[in-house]
Amino acid sequence: MEKPAEILAVFAADQDLMELLRIIRDLKLKDSWLCAGSVRNFLWNYLSGRPALDWQTDVDVIFFDPAYSAAATRQVEERLKRDFPSYQWEVRNQVLMHQHSPHTAPYQSSRDAMSKYPERCTAVGLRLLANNQLEAFAPYGWQDILNFRIGPTPHFWADQERRKLYLTRLQQKNWQQKWPQLQLYFPEKASPD
Secondary structure (H helix, E strand, O other), X not given: OOOHHHHHHHHHOOHXXXXXXXXXXXXXXOOOEEEOHHHHHHHHHHXXXXXXXXXOOEEEEXXXXXXXXXXXXXXXXXXXXXXXXXXXXXXEEHHHHHXXXXXXXXXXOHHHXXXXXXXXXXXXXXXXXXXXXXXXXXXXXXXXXXXXXXXXXXXXXXXXXXXXXXHHHHHHHOHHHOOXXXXXXXXXXXXXX
């Protein structure tokens, strides 16, 4: 599994994931995606021979709509938690999320926001289009996920405050406990490309 079409085929073959994507699509939120750890962990689990959809993982749903306030976004999340309680929903309007990353300008779209996530392997998104076709977004490619590598995005490595947050995040997440084959890399030590 190396080509984007092969990766999409893995996603499409999982009925639970496809149902989750239908739920998200049917919300009709602008520029909405299943993203980050939801997509990354799915592939790491799949490649590790575990059940791919991990019911303990947050379901990271993002969208981009200036018309939605923080309160309106919370209402969407609460409705999902009520209607589909088996999932750990986390819904975020990317119009507001730049405020959580030091020295970051407002995002222009969900894709712009994803490209500025902390890790290259986390900067991924997946959505189901109206015609039932899957669309994926991986601005740094899929190789970090497929090869169990964790490295920072340029956005997080370029700024001292964000870099500090990134290093703290790595310690807190402790992903290597669940996936011991994971390897960390840093731009000044090694480049994955």
